[in-house]
Amino acid sequence: MDLIWEGLRKALELLLRLDPEVLRITWLSLKVSGIATLISVVLGLGLAVLMALNEFPGKRLVIALVNTGMGLPPVVVGLFVTVFLWRNGPLGFLGILYTPAAIILAQAVIATPIIAGLGLAALQHLPPGLRLQILSLGATRPQMVWLLLKEARLPLLAAVMAGFGGVISEVGASIMVGGNLKGSTRVLTTATVMETSRGNFDVAFALSFILLILAFGVNTLLTHLQQRGRRS
Amino acid sequence: MSRETLLQVRNLALHRGGVPVLDVPELDLRAGEVLALMGPNGAGKSSLMLSLAGLLAPTRGELSFKGTPLRSHADREAFRRRTTMVFQDPLLFDATVAQNIESGLKLRGLSTAERAPRVKEWAQRLGLGALLQRPAHQLSGGEAQRTALARAFVLQPELLFLDEPFSSLDSQTREELIEDLGRLLTETGTSAVLATHDQSKAARLAHRLAVMKEGRILQLGGLREVMNHPEDPFVATFVGMETLLKGQVLSCQDGLLSLRLRKGPADRELVAIGEAQPGQTVLIGVRPEHVALSLQTDNTSSARNAFPGAVTKVIPRGPFFKIELDCGFFLAAYVTPQSLSELDLRPGRAIVAAFKATAVHVIRTEGLDTEL
Known part of the structure; x- marks a missing residue:
């Protein structure tokens, strides 16, 4: 029990002291996962719209693949991204392995299918006639897509939250493609793993708290957006 | 237009x-x-x-x-x-x-x-x-x-x-x-x-x-x-012409047709407005709202067609009732709730159904022999 109390006390101390290393790690986590989520929103929602509005051969297969992708193990993604970014890999010329860009790439690969799959479900849940109704009101195709996304905003924001939650909390891919390099690619999850393995439970606690607060803060913001104007 | x-x-x-x-x-x-x-x-x-x-x-x-x-x-x-x-x-x-x-x-x-x-x-x-x-x-x-x-x-x-x-x-x-x-x-x-x-x-x-x-x-x-x-x-049934009967033209004079029904007693003749050749087979439609029911044959009525028969079914239809009749042939009529109680309409009740010659619509005169 003492271990826990001591850990909590030290964690609080680190937080209140605004330890520069902790701040840097926190900021990097937020930046990396935020950018990865943004990329995934663009790609995932684009994919969801394409799948929802078009009929094409093999559509069911594509949907099945996307849904499978929602459960991609981060270590598998980490492995593939590492191989792709390896010096003589297909994307080796980019030279971004063991940089934050590599983590962003890996996290985008993880979050895109989540947002695409949940986004597709959200769009398919809209009334089937709504698309025609919007067109008959005089909408152009881009206007129609925008209104559909707006109508599905509640489940779509849930999809974004799921995507962000998935990447801010994953550790496997980040450690594999980032390398947990101090001052460069160390993020909250990789640092927590490292400190725990070293027996520095107080620091690990502090980092975990920040992770939880971060996840809570971002989701509160998104929930606020989602529930805005929904007081009935 | x-x-x-x-x-x-x-x-x-x-x-x-x-x-x-x-x-x-x-x-x-x-x-x-x-x-x-x-x-x-x-x-x-x-x-x-x-x-x-x-x-x-x-x-x-x-x-x-x-x-x-x-x-x-x-x-x-x-x-x-x-x-x-x-x-x-x-x-x-x-x-x-x-x-x-x-x-x-x-x-x-x-x-x-x-x-x-x-x-x-x-x-x-x-x-x-x-x-x-x-x-x-x-x-x-x-x-x-x-x-x-x-x-x-x-x-x-x-x-x-x-x-x-x-x-x-x-x-x-x-x-x-x-x-x-x-x-x-x-x-x-x-x-x-x-x-x-x-x-x-x-x-x-x-x-x-x-x-x-x-x-x-x-x-x-x-x-x-x-x-x-x-x-x-098909159109006739769909637009509410509930009575559809097959018949034959007996005579045609000055736009007044005399028709005999295929089914039912031979003396049941209908008078209709229209043009057709005697001997021709025709489909005859009567809208239920054009059929009037009474207890006796009313000689002062302008209705050219009057047939005694019996009520077979009373079906509520929103603000009125649909009455199905057997006059030797099928006939449907609409009545108000007031008429329903005044005439005491119920299955088995003897009644006289009357409708004007203008209420009898000769629907088509061609191709019926093969189709029906």
């Missing part, structure tokens, strides 16, 4: 998965008229409506609006900005009533200043003035469909499509809305196409009627013309 043709349809066909679902060689919509598309579920009303509204690209055929053909995607998009459609479900946006009503105007690029007065006007005309700030998901079914109508009328469409807009409402609300819609269509002179499977709604709103079956238009004509002179047994 020699009014301007709004929408012209030529050789329209729609296939779904290789199966033809629509085949309409010719259809013209005229400015200022309300055309009702009638038919049972699956007759192709909605498919035709969506094709007419530029929401469904036909497999082949051509549509032109005011003389301009609608060929490309861009043509149809421009056409949709001059028309609009109201569906069976209100399909409102998750927003307030006011935001819903102005949504089409916004999509068509009108400024806030241009939108506001129009939204207010149409909300009031549909009795939504007090509900403008209410979220759409709090509306009753009737209020929601009113909002959908306001959202359509506020666009001042040159052509309004109405796809079974009242089917999902309770009967009381439906009655009020049909009345309001009829008034608005008349006041604004809006041209409209209404799809419905209910002849009474069509009768209250439409100028012309097209009866559809299996993707084809069986008959197209003025409301009274189709209601009273159906050209085919």
Whole structure:
């Protein structure tokens, strides 16, 4: 029990002291996962719209693949991204392995299918006639897509939250493609793993708290957006 | 009517998965008229409506609006900005009533200043003035469909499509809305196409009627013309001509036909107005609302056809009752609840059914021998 109390006390101390290393790690986590989520929103929602509005051969297969992708193990993604970014890999010329860009790439690969799959479900849940109704009101195709996304905003924001939650909390891919390099690619999850393995439970606690607060803060913001104007 | 043709349809066909679902060689919509598309579920009303509204690209055929053909995607998009459609479900946006009503105007690029007065006007005309700030998901079914109508009328469409807009409402609300819609269509002179499977709604709103079956238009004509002179047994049943009898022409003099029914006693002769050759086989239709029931043969009545018979069935039909009779042949009549109790109508009751010669419609005189 003492271990826990001591850990909590030290964690609080680190937080209140605004330890520069902790701040840097926190900021990097937020930046990396935020950018990865943004990329995934663009790609995932684009994919969801394409799948929802078009009929094409093999559509069911594509949907099945996307849904499978929602459960991609981060270590598998980490492995593939590492191989792709390896010096003589297909994307080796980019030279971004063991940089934050590599983590962003890996996290985008993880979050895109989540947002695409949940986004597709959200769009398919809209009334089937709504698309025609919007067109008959005089909408152009881009206007129609925008209104559909707006109508599905509640489940779509849930999809974004799921995507962000998935990447801010994953550790496997980040450690594999980032390398947990101090001052460069160390993020909250990789640092927590490292400190725990070293027996520095107080620091690990502090980092975990920040992770939880971060996840809570971002989701509160998104929930606020989602529930805005929904007081009935 | 020699009014301007709004929408012209030529050789329209729609296939779904290789199966033809629509085949309409010719259809013209005229400015200022309300055309009702009638038919049972699956007759192709909605498919035709969506094709007419530029929401469904036909497999082949051509549509032109005011003389301009609608060929490309861009043509149809421009056409949709001059028309609009109201569906069976209100399909409102998750927003307030006011935001819903102005949504089409916004999509068509009108400024806030241009939108506001129009939204207010149409909300009031549909009795939504007090509900403008209410979220759409709090509306009753009737209020929601009113909002959908306001959202359509506020666009001042040159052509309004109405796809079974009242089917999902309770009967009381439906009655009020049909009345309001009829008034608005008349006041604004809006041209409209209404799809419905209910002849009474069509009768209250439409100028012309097209009866559809299996993707084809069986008959197209003025409301009274189709209601009273159906050209085919399917149309006849569909427009409410509940009594359909096969008979033979005995004589024809000065437009007065004497007919003998195929079924029933040989002395049952009907008198009808029309032209046909003696000996010809014809289909005879009588609308139930044209049949009068009484306890005795009334010699002072102008009804040329009077038959004693017995009641077989009494069926409540909303504000009136449908009485099925056996007069040696089948006959259906509508009576008010008052007549029902005065005549004490119940199965087995002996009664005299009478109808005028003008109430007997000779539907078709060709091809019946082989078909029926």
